[in-house]
Amino acid sequence: MAGGQSTAPRNKENCTYAVTIETTCTKGAETSNHISLRFGDTNSNDIVVRHLNSKHIRRVDPLEPEVLDDVPRKPFQACVVDFFQVKGACVESPICYLYLKLSGADDWRPGFAQVHVLEGSRSHLSSNYFYFRRYLPRHVWHGLDVCDDKEVTPFGIKHKRKVFWKKQVKKLPVP
Numbered sequence: 001m002a003g004g005q006s007t008a009p010r011n012k013e014n015c016t017y018a019v020t021i022e023t024t025c026t027k028g029a030e031t032s033n034h035i036s037l038r039f040g041d042t043n044s045n046d047i048v049v050r051h052l053n054s055k056h057i058r059r060v061d062p063l064e065p066e067v068l069d070d071v072p073r074k075p076f077q078a079c080v081v082d083f084f085q086v087k088g089a090c091v092e093s094p095i096c097y098l099y100l101k102l103s104g105a106d107d108w109r110p111g112f113a114q115v116h117v118l119e120g121s122r123s124h125l126s127s128n129y130f131y132f133r134r135y136l137p138r139h140v141w142h143g144l145d146v147c148d149d150k151e152v153t154p155f156g157i158k159h160k161r162k163v164f165w166k167k168q169v170k171k172l173p174v175p
Contacts, residue, residue: 015090016118018083019052021100022111024133025079032074033104037086039095039115039127042147047088055084076108091117095127099143102136109135 019037023029034053040046049055056075075082095115102108111133116126130144 013090014087015122017047017086017088018116018118019049019055019086020081020083020112020114020116021052021076022081022113023076023078024109024111026109027078028107029109030078031076031102031104031106031108033102033106033108035076035108036101036103037084037113038097038099038101038141038143040097041091041093041095041125043092045089045091047086047091049084049086049088052084052086055086057083057085076110085118090119090122091125094125096147097143097145098127098130099141100132100136101141102138104138107135109133 017039021035023031034051037049037052038046053075075084095117098113098115100110100113109132112129112131114127114129117123128146132143136142
């Protein structure tokens with residue numbers, strides 16, 4: 001599968017996604033390391049993209065919104081918004097989690113990330129913005145999950161169990 005792999009074998013239809021990632025303007029925010037991306041929905045559609053750097057299609061300076069790709073440039077430079085195009089299993093509900101993983105020795109400080117579903121009939125399933133604004137830890141998935149009742153871990157979706165118990169109240173003796 002070009003661009004990513006899906007851990008949901010039941011859905012064989014592929015969709016194209018446009019990924020937008022901003023690198024902050026903080027000194028030392030840029031990276032030349034490999035970045036991986038993981039996103040999905042509450043229906044166990046988990047799209048993993050390793051080496052997102054190779055899926056780069058353009059970059060834009062947010063202060064002067066013109067495309068700066070006359071010359072090939074590295075993604076994830078300070079003060080720049082990068083655009084990527086990836087393919088993966090189609091989501092069935094709105095994208096509600098997004099994780100990034102930094103592999104390498106230098107630091108990287110992303111500002112925000114967003115995933116757009118490019119198929120017209122599914123465009124309403126695109127994500128909201130996921131804000132980071134901190135340096136990412138290395139070699140671990142780090143991100144945000146706004147899914148309703150499921151927890152997304154670096155190993156996939158974990159269904160939460162609700163546990164209810166009675167709280168015992170001790171009565172104090174009256175003197």
